[in-house]
Amino acid sequence: MPTLYHHPMSAASRFVRLVLSEYGFQVDLVEEQAWEMRREFLALNPAGVLPVYVDDSMRALCGASVIAEFVDETHGVLKRERRLFAEDPFQRAEIRRLTEWFLQKMEHDVTRPLVRERVYKLHMPPSLGGGAPDSKVLRTARANIREHLKYLSWLAGSRPWLAGDRLTYADLAAGASISVLDYMGEIDWNDAPVAKEWYQRLKSRPSFRPMLSERIRGLTPVSHYADLDF
Amino acid sequence: MPTLYHHPMSAASRFVRLVLSEYGFQVDLVEEQAWEMRREFLALNPAGVLPVYVDDSMRALCGASVIAEFVDETHGVLKRERRLFAEDPFQRAEIRRLTEWFLQKMEHDVTRPLVRERVYKLHMPPSLGGGAPDSKVLRTARANIREHLKYLSWLAGSRPWLAGDRLTYADLAAGASISVLDYMGEIDWNDAPVAKEWYQRLKSRPSFRPMLSERIRGLTPVSHYADLDF
Numbered sequence: 084m085p086t087l088y089h090h091p092m093s094a095a096s097r098f099v100r101l102v103l104s105e106y107g108f109q110v111d112l113v114e115e116q117a118w119e120m121r122r123e124f125l126a127l128n129p130a131g132v133l134p135v136y137v138d139d140s141m142r143a144l145c146g147a148s149v150i151a152e153f154v155d156e157t158h159g160v161l162k163r164e165r166r167l168f169a170e171d172p173f174q175r176a177e178i179r180r181l182t183e184w185f186l187q188k189m190e191h192d193v194t195r196p197l198v199r200e201r202v203y204k205l206h207m208p209p210s211l212g213g214g215a216p217d218s219k220v221l222r223t224a225r226a227n228i229r230e231h232l233k234y235l236s237w238l239a240g241s242r243p244w245l246a247g248d249r250l251t252y253a254d255l256a257a258g259a260s261i262s263v264l265d266y267m268g269e270i271d272w273n274d275a276p277v278a279k280e281w282y283q284r285l286k287s288r289p290s291f292r293p294m295l296s297e298r299i300r301g302l303t304p305v306s307h308y309a310d311l312d313f
Numbered sequence: 314m315p316t317l318y319h320h321p322m323s324a325a326s327r328f329v330r331l332v333l334s335e336y337g338f339q340v341d342l343v344e345e346q347a348w349e350m351r352r353e354f355l356a357l358n359p360a361g362v363l364p365v366y367v368d369d370s371m372r373a374l375c376g377a378s379v380i381a382e383f384v385d386e387t388h389g390v391l392k393r394e395r396r397l398f399a400e401d402p403f404q405r406a407e408i409r410r411l412t413e414w415f416l417q418k419m420e421h422d423v424t425r426p427l428v429r430e431r432v433y434k435l436h437m438p439p440s441l442g443g444g445a446p447d448s449k450v451l452r453t454a455r456a457n458i459r460e461h462l463k464y465l466s467w468l469a470g471s472r473p474w475l476a477g478d479r480l481t482y483a484d485l486a487a488g489a490s491i492s493v494l495d496y497m498g499e500i501d502w503n504d505a506p507v508a509k510e511w512y513q514r515l516k517s518r519p520s521f522r523p524m525l526s527e528r529i530r531g532l533t534p535v536s537h538y539a540d541l542d543f
Contacts, residue, residue: 128437129414129464130410130413130418142403144406144410145406145410146410146413148378148409148413149406149409149410149413152382152405152406152409153403153405153406156402156405159401170386172383172386173372173383175382175383175386176374176375176379176382179378179379180360180374180375180376181380183360183378183379184360188360234359244359279430281334295528
């Protein structure tokens with residue numbers, strides 16, 4: 084069976100798990116602490132980033148966008164109206180733009196610093212940077228959440244799904260990032276009723292279920308985390 | 314005519330210029346100082362990053378990978394053996410992995426900090442962070458160059474072109490980043506004879522010519538910058 088190296092609090096990993104689940108792929112999940120820079124992991128992906136998909140012939144696909152593009156090229160076209168990508172090149176460009184928005188821009192502005200400070204530093208030895216969260220980093224990242232929720236709300240309010248009429252990679256990328264932040268209680272849903280309605284729809288999909296039942300060592304999720312009707 | 318918003322020292326912008334030139338696209342180049350966050354520019358690309366391609370119908374494509382994928386989908390397949398991408402999904406994954414390596418990982422580790430400290434800060438007003446370069450940032454980025462040149466040398470030594478037998482996006486992404494660093498005199502070619510041979514071949518292509526004749530205000534390039542036989 085193929086293997087996915089992932090971390091439960093990595094938004095890029097969650098995105099790929101959602102893609103694979105929506106398409107009915109079975110994979111063995113292996114949790115990787117990427118900060119350890121394990122030699123065997125770096126041999127698979129010299130960039131040292133998650134997720135990495137290793138197929139039955141031991142060929143590695145490195146990083147969320149490489150995996151998602153590969154899955155679309157090899158399986159997406161057969162899915163017809165369940166395809167998570169579009170046919171039209173301009174729509175494809177819009178889906179890619181939004182996927183990058185959540186997995187790169189929001190990741191940089193909000194998700195990565197919060198996860199690093201609140202989760203990874205709990206599990207890292209002090210020699211690799213573990214320890215108490217840096218309150219300045221937390222403050223900056225939290226200030227950025229509001230702008231990102233505004234943009235998400237605008238998208239969710241102007242289209243049935245974020246990139247248009249159908250569920251696409253853009254929704255799964257956004258949902259992956261939002262679910263990580265929601266686990267940590269970083270999202271004030273009272274501020275964002277339109278985004279909340281979109282997230283409720285997304286969260287109700289069977290592909291989300293395994294992630295909603297996971298728990299991170301040392302960090303209890305916010306009480307509504309797994310509720311479909313929060 | 315379509316427009317490309319770019320900056321001459323942005324590796325992602327150079328990459329897209331090379332792609333467009335290799336495929337014979339004509340575009341109007343508009344230099345954008347992305348740090349100014351101009352309202353009109355943010356209306357095209359809310360993420361505020363370069364490059365942005367605007368077609369004749371005023372549709373915007375935002376970011377290097379979105380543009381490159383779009384160009385391949387709409388034009389690449391017609392180029393046959395001159396296509397800058399592969400047909401096989403695994404080879405496509407490898408080209409994407411390497412393109413990301415240079416435009417994201419090397420950008421993060423080396424290119425962005427050096428360009429920011431040495432070029433952008435020359436042109437930024439102090440209110441936006443302009444001023445003298447931070448010597449600690451320079452030192453860290455320079456220490457990272459060596460590792461990246463090693464990896465580039467390994468790739469260039471094991472394959473005719475970086476991703477295999479043909480020139481692909483991977484070479485253009487690497488060449489875009491390397492040419493920016495070379496302009497600033499940051500590369501010691503004595504350390505990297507194999508990478509140098511690869512870069513000489515790449516630099517000799519007509520698509521490189523316009524970039525080799527550009528000069529940045531306030532920063533003279535290293536003396537061999539435009540030499541094809543350096």
